[in-house]
Amino acid sequence: MPFPPVEPPATPWLLDAARLEPGDDLVASGADLEPGTLLAAYRLGLFPMGLGPHGGGTVGWWSPDPRGVIPAGALRVSRSLRRAVARFDVRVDTAFEEVVRRCADPSREGRWITDEVAAAYGVLHELGWAHSVESWQGGELVGGLYGVAIGGLFAGESMFHAVRDASKVALVGLVERFHADGDPRRFVDVQWATDHLRRLGAQEWPREEYLVRLADALQAPQVDLST
Structure with missing residues (x-):
């Protein structure tokens, strides 16, 4: 594994447009699971978990409060x-x-x-x-x-x-x-x-x-x- 890590291409998605309503844990859905998208999400306080049964279906982006x-x-x-x-x-x-x-x-x-x-x-x-x-x-x-x-x-x-x-x-x-x-x-x-x-x-x-x-x-x- 490389150290320091390799920065992937940037995500095309505007993840910072997620709606952070107080008390709401699910703040956005869609996009993809490309490396650049995942890193951008973590840097904004988001993480992915699918919205369908057993994590399938559309990707949900979560930011628990608290x-x-x-x-x-x-x-x-x-x-x-x-x-x-x-x-x-x-x-x-x-x-x-x-x-x-x-x-x-x-x-x-x-x-x-x-x-x-x-x-x-x-x-x-x-x-x-x-x-x-x-x-x-x-x-x-x-x-x-x-x-x-x-x-x-x-x-x-x-x-x-x-x-x-x-x-x-x-x-x-x-x-x-x-x-x-x-x-x-x-x-x-x-x-x-x-x-x-x-x-x-x-x-x-x-x-x-x-x-x-x-x-x-x-x-x-x-x-x-x-x-």
């Missing part, structure tokens, strides 16, 4: 989770396609990752923007997550686990690597702050605050998560 985030210094690692970390080998970008495939498992409730989405993020991975953080045990991939890193933003997309605590360990590995330089502008975007993520330190920011902090985060240096 937004779930894990800012610098907010991660909470309990004593039991710290012990769990020691039982796994955390790796970065050694099994990106497999992580996405496991996240897209059709047997998962609420699945939304289509073949088109998987292919689009595969291209972003090849360009150096999309990454997987993986939990391995006994030489087997047992958990992980994937997302997009742009400057001081890591936009998490999905995670999976086949062994207890494996996805949590991957998240701990991501946050510790992403915040290793101590830059306070960085944050991990988790989209919606579930109870599970709140226990790990996720916060909720009003969209207006999120967009202000996003603009600052995008000025932070790109991180090579594989080092």
Whole structure:
């Protein structure tokens, strides 16, 4: 994978015309999943998820209000989770396609990752923007997550686990690597702050605050998560 990432051709879509009404999470629909479109969307605080069953159909562009985030210094690692970390080998970008495939498992409730989405993020991975953080045990991939890193933003997309605590360990590995330089502008975007993520330190920011902090985060240096 290249570092720094390769900037693709710009999107022809006017994504900044999305209508951001307070409290509305879905703010636009249409466009495409080309690399330039995806990067432009993330830089505007948007992410894609299809509007049809299981994520199919027209692409919806989402900007949750409030937004779930894990800012610098907010991660909470309990004593039991710290012990769990020691039982796994955390790796970065050694099994990106497999992580996405496991996240897209059709047997998962609420699945939304289509073949088109998987292919689009595969291209972003090849360009150096999309990454997987993986939990391995006994030489087997047992958990992980994937997302997009742009400057001081890591936009998490999905995670999976086949062994207890494996996805949590991957998240701990991501946050510790992403915040290793101590830059306070960085944050991990988790989209919606579930109870599970709140226990790990996720916060909720009003969209207006999120967009202000996003603009600052995008000025932070790109991180090579594989080092």
